[in-house]
Amino acid sequence: MNETLLEVSHLKTYFPIRAGLFRRVVGHVKAVDDISFVLPKGRTLSVVGESGSGKTTVGRTILRLTDITDGEVKFKGVNIHKLKKHELRKLRPKMQMVFQDPYSSLNPRMKVGTAIGEALLEHGLATKQDVREKVEGALVKSGLEAVHYDRYPHEFSGGQRQRVGIARALVLNPEFMILDEPVSALDVSIQAQILNLLVDLREQMGLTYLFISHDLSVVEYISDDVAVMYLGTIVEHAGRDELFDHPLHPYTQALLSAAPIPDPTLKRERIILKGDIPSPANPPRGCRFHTRCPYAEARCREEVPQLRDMGGGHLVACHFAG
Ligand code: SF4
Numbered sequence: 001m002n003e004t005l006l007e008v009s010h011l012k013t014y015f016p017i018r019a020g021l022f023r024r025v026v027g028h029v030k031a032v033d034d035i036s037f038v039l040p041k042g043r044t045l046s047v048v049g050e051s052g053s054g055k056t057t058v059g060r061t062i063l064r065l066t067d068i069t070d071g072e073v074k075f076k077g078v079n080i081h082k083l084k085k086h087e088l089r090k091l092r093p094k095m096q097m098v099f100q101d102p103y104s105s106l107n108p109r110m111k112v113g114t115a116i117g118e119a120l121l122e123h124g125l126a127t128k129q130d131v132r133e134k135v136e137g138a139l140v141k142s143g144l145e146a147v148h149y150d151r152y153p154h155e156f157s158g159g160q161r162q163r164v165g166i167a168r169a170l171v172l173n174p175e176f177m178i179l180d181e182p183v184s185a186l187d188v189s190i191q192a193q194i195l196n197l198l199v200d201l202r203e204q205m206g207l208t209y210l211f212i213s214h215d216l217s218v219v220e221y222i223s224d225d226v227a228v229m230y231l232g233t234i235v236e237h238a239g240r241d242e243l244f245d246h247p248l249h250p251y252t253q254a255l256l257s258a259a260p261i262p263d264p265t266l267k268r269e270r271i272i273l274k275g276d277i278p279s280p281a282n283p284p285r286g287c288r289f290h291t292r293c294p295y296a297e298a299r300c301r302e303e304v305p306q307l308r309d310m311g312g313g314h315l316v317a318c319h320f321a322g
Pocket of ligand 1: 249250289291294297300305319
C-alpha cells in the first residue's frame with residue numbers, strides 16, 4: 001500500500017440554524033456527521049451520493065474552506081484545522097480544488113492567463129518575469145494552447161473552461177486535488193475528454209484525487225476506491241470493482257440499479273426509492289436510510305448500524321448486510 005496522503009477521522013461539519021429576533025441557534029444542519037477514511041498517495045477515491053448527501057461539504061472541510069465541527073483532517077500527517085493562517089497559506093498550493101463551474105470564479109474582464117498567474121504570484125511561486133511561461137505551460141498541460149493566455153473567459157467553450165479550471169490548479173504544482181463534479185455540466189463526449197485528461201495528469205504528475213460526483217458511470221471510470229454517502233454519513237466504502245460488482249448496502253444497490261448499462265442486451269431490475277432524501281437538520285433515528293429502505297425492519301428505526309468490514313476492506317453500514 002502507498003503512503004497515506006490524507007487521513008480523515010470522525011469528521012463532523014454542522015451548520016447552525018438561527019431563528020427569531022436575536023438569531024438564536026435553534027438547531028444544526030448535520031451536513032457531515034462522523035466520517036472517516038484514508039486516501040493513499042496516487043489513488044483516486046470517489047465520494048458519491050445524491051444532492052444533499054454532504055459530499056461537497058466533505059471536500060470543502062478537508063481544504064478548510066469550511067470550518068470543522070469535530071474530528072481531524074490530516075494531510076501528510078499535518079492536522080489542517082490546527083494550522084495557523086500563515087502555515088495554511090504555505091500548504092494551500094499543494095491542495096487544490098476544481099469546481100463544476102470554473103466560469104463563476106473567473107473574472108470576466110481579466111484574461112485567463114492573468115487570472116491563473118495571480119495565484120502563482122500571490123504564493124511567491126513565480127516572478128513577474130517567468131509567470132507567463134509557467135501559466136502557458138499549465139495551459140498546454142491541460143490541453144489548451146499558449147495563445148489562450150490572452151483570451152477572456154467568455155471566449156471559451158464549456159470544456160475549454162474546465163481545462164482553464166484544471167490549469168489554474170495545476171500551475172501551483174499540487175499533490176492533491178479535490179474534483180467537485182468537474183464534468184457534470186459538460187456534454188458526454190466532452191466529459192470523456194476531460195476524464196482522460198485527469199487520468200493522464202494523475203499518472204504524469206503523481207497526483208492524488210478526491211473525486212466528488214453523483215454520476216456512477218463517471219465514478220466507475222476514474223476511481224480506485226468509492227465511498228457512498230447518504231445524509232452526512234458513509235454507508236459503503238470499497239474498491240471500485242468490488243463495489244460495482246457486489247454492492248451490499250441497499251442504498252448503493254438502488255443507485256446502481258438506476259445507472260445506465262452500456263450493453264443494451266443486459267437489463268437490471270430498477271429499485272425505486274421511496275420519497276426524497278430527508279433533511280440533514282432532522283435526520284431519522286436509527287439507520288438514516290430506514291425511511292426509504294425497502295428492507296427496513298423495527299431494529300433499523302432504533303439502532304444505528306456501524307460500518308463493518310465484510311472482508312478485504314469492503315465496509316458496509318447495514319444491520320443485515322452479508
Ligand atoms: Fe435498510 Fe435496515 Fe440496512 Fe438501514 S440497516 S440499510 S434500514 S436494512
